[in-house]
Amino acid sequence: MVSETPLWEVFIRPRNGLAHKHVGSIHAADEVMAVQAARDVYTRRGEGTSIWVVRSADIVASDPAQAGENFEPTADKIYRHPTFYEIPEDVGHM
Amino acid sequence: MALWEAVLELADDHLVLGHRVSEWCGHAPMLEEDLAMPNMALDLIGTARTLYDHAGALEGAGRDENRLAYFRDERAYVNCLLVERPNGDFAQTMLRQLYFAAFMEPYWRQALHSSDAVIAGVAGKAVKEMAYHIRHAGEWVIRLGDGTEESARRMQSAVRALHGYTGELFEAGADAGGVLPDRAALRGDWDRVIGEVFAEAGLRQPDGVPMQSGGRRGLHGEGLGHLLAEMQSLARAHPGAVW
Amino acid sequence: MYSQGLIGADGRTDEAPEFLEAFQKRIDAEEKIEPMDAMPEGYRRTLIRQIGQHAHSEIVGMLPEGNWITRAPSLKRKAALLAKVQDEGGHGLYLYAAAETLGVSRDQMTEELLSGKAKYSSIFNYPTLSWADIGTIGWLVDGAAIMNQIPLCRCSFGPYARAMIRVCKEESFHQRQGYEIVMTLARGTPEQKAMAQDSLNRWWWPSLMMFGPHDAESQHSDQNMKWKIKRFSNDELRQKFIDATVPQAQFLGLSVPDPDLTWNEEKGGYDHGPIDWDEFWRVVKGGGVMNRDRIEARQKAWDDGAWVREAALAHAEKRRARKLAAE
Numbered sequence: 001m002v003s004e005t006p007l008w009e010v011f012i013r014p015r016n017g018l019a020h021k022h023v024g025s026i027h028a029a030d031e032v033m034a035v036q037a038a039r040d041v042y043t044r045r046g047e048g049t050s051i052w053v054v055r056s057a058d059i060v061a062s063d064p065a066q067a068g069e070n071f072e073p074t075a076d077k078i079y080r081h082p083t084f085y086e087i088p089e090d091v092g093h094m
Numbered sequence: 095m096a097l098w099e100a101v102l103e104l105a106d107d108h109l110v111l112g113h114r115v116s117e118w119c120g121h122a123p124m125l126e127e128d129l130a131m132p133n134m135a136l137d138l139i140g141t142a143r144t145l146y147d148h149a150g151a152l153e154g155a156g157r158d159e160n161r162l163a164y165f166r167d168e169r170a171y172v173n174c175l176l177v178e179r180p181n182g183d184f185a186q187t188m189l190r191q192l193y194f195a196a197f198m199e200p201y202w203r204q205a206l207h208s209s210d211a212v213i214a215g216v217a218g219k220a221v222k223e224m225a226y227h228i229r230h231a232g233e234w235v236i237r238l239g240d241g242t243e244e245s246a247r248r249m250q251s252a253v254r255a256l257h258g259y260t261g262e263l264f265e266a267g268a269d270a271g272g273v274l275p276d277r278a279a280l281r282g283d284w285d286r287v288i289g290e291v292f293a294e295a296g297l298r299q300p301d302g303v304p305m306q307s308g309g310r311r312g313l314h315g316e317g318l319g320h321l322l323a324e325m326q327s328l329a330r331a332h333p334g335a336v337w
Numbered sequence: 338m339y340s341q342g343l344i345g346a347d348g349r350t351d352e353a354p355e356f357l358e359a360f361q362k363r364i365d366a367e368e369k370i371e372p373m374d375a376m377p378e379g380y381r382r383t384l385i386r387q388i389g390q391h392a393h394s395e396i397v398g399m400l401p402e403g404n405w406i407t408r409a410p411s412l413k414r415k416a417a418l419l420a421k422v423q424d425e426g427g428h429g430l431y432l433y434a435a436a437e438t439l440g441v442s443r444d445q446m447t448e449e450l451l452s453g454k455a456k457y458s459s460i461f462n463y464p465t466l467s468w469a470d471i472g473t474i475g476w477l478v479d480g481a482a483i484m485n486q487i488p489l490c491r492c493s494f495g496p497y498a499r500a501m502i503r504v505c506k507e508e509s510f511h512q513r514q515g516y517e518i519v520m521t522l523a524r525g526t527p528e529q530k531a532m533a534q535d536s537l538n539r540w541w542w543p544s545l546m547m548f549g550p551h552d553a554e555s556q557h558s559d560q561n562m563k564w565k566i567k568r569f570s571n572d573e574l575r576q577k578f579i580d581a582t583v584p585q586a587q588f589l590g591l592s593v594p595d596p597d598l599t600w601n602e603e604k605g606g607y608d609h610g611p612i613d614w615d616e617f618w619r620v621v622k623g624g625g626v627m628n629r630d631r632i633e634a635r636q637k638a639w640d641d642g643a644w645v646r647e648a649a650l651a652h653a654e655k656r657r658a659r660k661l662a663a664e
Contacts, residue, residue, distance in 0.1 A: 003650060004442055004443075004444045005646055005649065005650065007437065023503075024430075024431055024434055024500070025437065026430070026434075027443060028649075029646075029649035029650045029652065029653040030652070030653035030656060033649065041427055041430060044424075044427070045507070061373060063373075064371070064373045064374050064375070065375075
């Protein structure tokens with residue numbers, strides 16, 4: 001049996017000025033074919049001006065089991081948000 | 095005035111090749127190619143439609159795109175022989191695409207400056223499409239030529255099967271009175287692109303293959319008649335109907 | 338969708354009642370579940386089964402419509418049909434990718450389709466016998482699919498919901514494309530109108546069957562609703578479809594082939610005649626006229642493409658080696 005064609009994640013910049021955004025995945029044997037496949041699959045309706053592809057296997061993700069220790073400690077640091085500070089309305093927009 | 099006939103040649107090239115490529119839809123070697131090939135077919139059919147309309151207008155006999163596409167027999171079709179070649183395997187389809195696109199890309203580049211505004215307009219769009227077809231098909235030809243033993247054998251046999259139809263690309267057809275590019279002058283560009291791809295793919299241009307010709311005079315192989323019989327069957331069964 | 342690491346991994350979870358309860362709480366709070374999150378094995382299995390089946394339906398669905406690409410009666414129709422069939426392939430691709438986040442590969446799913454282990458929508462086991470069928474499929478089959486798919490955009494599993502949002506956005510032209518074809522035929526020559534009516538006669542009942550068995554007989558419904566993989570019952574969606582479609586047929590001057598079809602003022606919807614579930618099960622189980630041909634066509638594309646996929650991988654390996662040698 002033929003071994004499987006690798007999976008790639010596709011990121012597209014919808015137009016200049018915006019960041020590349022994850023849009024989905026494709027299979028391709030190498031990076032050149034991956035960009036071509038991403039173009040043919042994900043930009044059929046003028047959705048993009050630039051494509052990034054990265055091998056799915058190369059993505060390092062945070063562990064969902066550590067989501068608590070990773071992301072919850074910031075919840076009580078409300079002084080990082082502008083609404084924490086009281087400025088009289090007369091001062092105007094700040 | 096033979097300009098309309100020269101435009102018709104171009105339109106037939108694009109429709110017949112677009113039709114051939116569309117035959118793959120749903121049967122490609124991998125899903126990604128099931129999406130890529132219709133993109134190419136749609137580029138070609140789109141160009142054909144504009145060209146048919148233009149040919150019909152230049153002819154002035156009231157024939158629109160569908161009249162021209164669906165109600166002419168094979169002897170009246172003036173496409174080159176390369177585009178009507180059957181799909182064969184994926185190697186043949188990709189090579190046919192590369193041969194055609196490597197010819198049309200410099201053609202449209204020249205046509206950007208055509209005195210005919212419709213032609214210049216088509217060229218602006220088509221030149222980019224053909225550049226992408228060269229890349230897409232070229233990358234596949236490289237991979238198949240320099241892939242496995244089997245793929246290299248299939249690729250080289252595709253070269254043998256199709257090479258004899260490349261000479262006709264550069265032959266003059268109906269006289270366009272200088273409005274369309276001179277085909278013979280595009281040889282250098284074509285040779286360069288094919289040479290680069292073949293070098294990377296490890297493919298050889300075969301020697302001593304006799305060159306076929308005749309498409310521009312309506313002298314085709316037997317495959318075109320079947321293609322047209324299928325394509326035109328419904329439209330011809332209901333002449334005058336609107337779809 | 339980044340869970341390549343999951344492929345082949347053992348997805349077993351500790352399904353203690355507390356775990357299931359906590360999971361259900363997340364679902365009830367409309368939280369999306371993402372691929373790496375802990376989830377009950379049954380939830381994962383159900384999604385793989387459903388997304389796979391959905392993807393296979395898109396892929397097999399390319400065949401009946403593809404049957405008319407080379408015979409489309411005008412260049413405009415040819416281009417639109419080609420674009421539509423291509424979209425179906427794209428939808429299959431997005432959906433396979435969504436399922437792949439759950440630890441199953443596209444190749445595995447393909448093999449299950451080819452071996453007959455995985456199912457696909459039974460509607461595609463009916464043949465397209467006239468150009469009108471291309472219109473009717475867009476109108477009825479895509480119409481029925483949209484009824485099913487719009488609620489799936491809110492499915493609890495993130496990758497599936499995201500894929501469906503993209504699918505629904507792209508599908509919006511499909512049904513209109515189909516209805517326009519049927520409308521043109523219905524307003525055309527007597528032969529064209531007859532073609533449209535014959536097509537509606539053949540596709541109406543299979544379209545109603547697309548929503549699946551009656552709620553009372555549907556074995557997977559309850560748990561799927563609870564997990565928000567499914568949001569409306571089969572019968573609810575079928576009713577919605579009938580109520581939307583009957584006036585569209587009337588507008589065209591075509592008659593719906595159901596002598597029992599009557600407007601029920603009280604429920605504000607149509608009552609319809611009995612669905613032939615024997616036929617439904619016969620076709621699901623492989624007895625439809627096209628079942629064998631559909632799988633054979635997919636098998637042939639898969640087999641004929643093997644040397645191409647193999648060559649691409651071999652070339653990629655050579656490129657890697659050359660790059661390393663050059664460094």
